[in-house]
Amino acid sequence: MITCTINGQVVQVKEGSTMLQAAKEAGAIVPTFCHDERIKPEGACRICSVQVNDSPKLAAACSTPVSEGMKIETESPAVVEARREILDLILANHPLDCMTCEKSGKCKLQDLCYQYDVEKTSYDGEVKNYPLDSSNPFYVSDQNKCINCGLCVHVCNQLQCNHTLSFIDRGFHTHIAPPFQVPLEESNCVSCGNCVSYCPVGALEPKRPVKYRYWETKEVKTTCAYCGVGCQMNLVVKDNRVVEVQPAKGAANEGLLCVKGRFAHDFIHHPDRLTQPLIRKNGTLVPVQWEEAFSVIINKAKEIKQSYGAEAIAGFSSARITNEENYLMNKLMRGAIGTNNIDHCARLCHASTVAGLATTLGSGAMTNPMADVRHSNLIFITGSNTTEAHPVMGAYIRQAQKQGSKIIVADPRAIELAEDADLFLQIYPGSSVALSNAMIHVILEEGLENKAFIHQQTEDFESLKTAVKECTPEWAADICQVPAEDIRQAARMYASSGASSIIYSMGITQHVNGTENVMSLSNLALVTGNIGKPGTGVNPLRGQNNVQGACDMGALPIVMTGYQKIDAAETRKKFQEAWGVQLPENKGLTVTEAIPAAAEDTVKMLYITGENPMVSDPDTQHVKKGLEKAFLVVQDIFLTETAALADVVLPAAAFAEKEGTFTNTERRVQRVRKAVNPPGEAKPDWWILSQLLKGFGLEANYSGAEAIFEEIRQVTPSYAGISYERIEREGLSWPCPTAEHPGTPILHQGSIARGAGLFKPVEWKASPELGLKDYGQVLTTGRILYHFHTRTMTDKSEGINQIAPHNYVEIHPSLAASKGIQDGDEVEVTSPRGRITVKAMVTERVEEGVLFVPFHWGNGANVLTNGEVLDPYCKIPGLKVSAVNIEKVAN
16 A cells, blocks of 8 residues: 555555546545546546646646655646646637537536636637538537547547547647548447547537437436346436436446447337237227236136146246346246246247256356456357447457457357457357367367366266267368368367356357257366356356346246246245245246147147247247237237237336346346336336236235345345345346355356266267258358347337348358349348348358348248257257258349
8 A cells, every 4th residue: 555645635545556546535536538447548638637746747647656655736726727728728629619519518628617717718720620420320420529538539449449439630630530531430330339428528429319408317327128248327318208328337338338228229219119008809909908908818818727727828928028027927827827838038049058057067157257258368259249249248358359368269150259369260050069079179189178177176077088089170170161270279279278268149059959069168168177267167148138037037937036946846835835826847838839839729828028939939930820829918018020919918118117127148136227107008017917916816916126026035045145225336146145145256166056067978960951952051140230139129220220221141252153143132042931032241251151141130030940940958949050042033
């Protein structure tokens, strides 16, 4: 510790602290423009200048370290005069249009000019006159208001790591722009808006469909409703309307957002929102009162249960609703209906993760926090287009690389991170097990395994050795279609780094051997000891905002909350006592079993909450048959493709209109807070479900979301120590068994959760889709940055639709040439399940025999995918490998 004096107050600060940090410790406010604690101090704007030891030469507080005995004055006459002069110089080249500037009320320059009585400049001369750049759909760049602090440049380059902005024309004409001064829409800008959020003046401002001034608004902190990163954000509210979103600093996102979280909030107040319950009468959905809708649902369920049994009813919960609401959906299906036929979209994304990691490690969840990747020396990314599907996690990976981490990418497409990678393996779809087994073969052959870890913390190692003995890099090279030497290099890099992290997502899980893909990655981590410590782990990135929480809350057919097995007598006894009902013992139907059962008329009623299987599920033509045959209830915020088929539609509140919690991909439970009222008669999902529970005779007199969470704590050991009070400021990662427990950011520290890591030998098998007659290409699917899941929310954003207006298929130039296809042509893609017509995007991102179609659009990728052949462990379909053929549409 170092002792220094600040404004006459003696303080102690850590050695290496800057004067700005020391002043903060002493409670002194030092103004800044260019400073942000997350970036390297620049000392560029000098507004933070302070006086040290009465020296006439002032020092920049943000970049100057304190030393023992230093005396610092933050508001001495010399300091005040210097700040006034700096502000005077800034105003010499800054428009004085504060009356109409949209930053007014939240402008640091305006605030400091007021504080230091600087009304106008004392300098005359040439002023900037740059044209506005309004080419980006979401924000405007006005360089006439820029003060050249450089904060936007540093946020873009050091945090987002996109390198879109830089200083142009050094000297009097210095300004900020993309390289070569191209318009923003022509640059590599990903519209994350982080530069906009941290600009201290009005140089970068969001486009505003609704006019507002910041002093007319309030901010409500909540959790993003898009991907599983769980970014913290402030909803800016005026007159019961979310007018803007600002990033908030939380452990998950550290003050960063992506384009969807920052700008795609239009869906909240979109005119297409459902506002009344609807019932199908004479073939048409007509508005009714809540009482009638509840009566129809309850009576129909009782009628079906009496005639066909409870197993004739199935429910799909949702990765988009809160933990509390998933818990009540669990209670409704099991407690009120009496069936374990409850599942949700994890069946289509990470069911194989839950099954695979639970088997090998004892917990089916991400092992390390996202930001922990910056402690990795080697990051192995496979089956994850991270910068597009989980953009903030992608930023962490790029931050890690800036600090010296090496990156390996294995993917069928040349994703963005492939350009950053030290080694890129463009593997053939469905070859992941072959790659993992060959890497382990090399590790064992060259003695790179962690012998002590294997001996102390694993079991069945000999069976793994036997299984990979013949899996040479040459064998795998033929399957993966990559050079054998690259496989050797990947194995050496991963095994020898000292701290290697595996990052994966649906490119690994959405296969008919998805569980074995996951097990093979677990084998790789265990054989090298890359588990249970910082910078390591097996880290699945969950897709939707609360898919982790939906699993945690028992929205799965074989477990209750906290993965307590439903076929265990002690589990049923606990919940029977808590709920006051008898519970069924048998395992229920999955999503991929329930819809075919509906088509076969054995499931008579489907209750779907916040899911859109008409777009998200494989072989959507077959899905439609099942949905049309069953009595269908859909609870959602829009009349989706699925809701349009329903017999009863219930209008739900969006995330900004209710209280609760989400659990992000790193197991962090975080608060969701109500900012505005829902439209019309729309209600929070928890209210709807509690009314139905009461209608079926169960106790459900909840005062609100917190009361439901308190009930969850009582029956869920991993959540027992988490409370709304404890997570008011920052979330906690489960397991958190007691109120004193700090949470568990890193799993398996000290010992593996199941007692010992289990090596699970797996054999590579070719996908049944490969080699089908008349289908010469293989289709793989995935996300793009600008849309989310089934576009229910993102397609309500004008800016999103401007950038990504339509579906497309990526096709290699050689294949395109052989088919007479040019970029932008309409093409027909067919599979044994159906056909779609989309625009061609000719690109070398895919290999010649591989096509890629995003899965966001209806009548798109999932018309083609196979829902019949399923992973035997967890019933997940093979969405990532489909036999297809592509032809140009004849004019």
